[in-house]
Amino acid sequence: MKKLTTAEEQVMQVLWKLEKAFVKEVIEELEEPKPAYNTVSTIIRILEQKGFVGYETVGRSHKYHPLIDKDTYSNQFLKNFIGSYFSGSFEKMLSFFMEKNDIDLKEMEELMKNNK
Structure with a gap:
């Protein structure tokens, strides 16, 4: 795409x-x-x-x-972004954003719990 x-x-x-x-x-x-x-x-x-x-x-x-739905494009864009900037590692991306936005583990757990 x-x-x-x-x-x-x-x-x-x-x-x-x-x-x-x-x-x-x-x-x-x-x-x-x-x-x-x-x-x-x-x-x-x-x-x-x-x-x-x-x-x-x-x-x-x-x-x-x-012809392409928004979720399909968003998912592909995110995969390419993670691949280009974080060597394909979601964990590296998450760690980067936690560090740069001063998010602690408890806040991350809350975010993940609220988005299930």
Whole structure:
């Protein structure tokens, strides 16, 4: 699975939220300053080429939808991140974040208990 650029990820976040949308609806959900219609349309076509987005024809327009769900992308992104920065070790990543964010073992146990 290819990594998304920041702009592509912003568009995908909107499509994951809306599930199906026309370019105009995607633009409405993006933060100010709103990008131009052609910019968003181009990003969506790139996402389509990468296999992230599909569409259905509605009249003379296209309604776009994600082909990859958010959890699948997030999981793959996290695996790549851990692989690139922590030699594939979840334990090393967890240790790093505990150290850098001053989290003690008791707090970590609480986090893990609350997320089961």
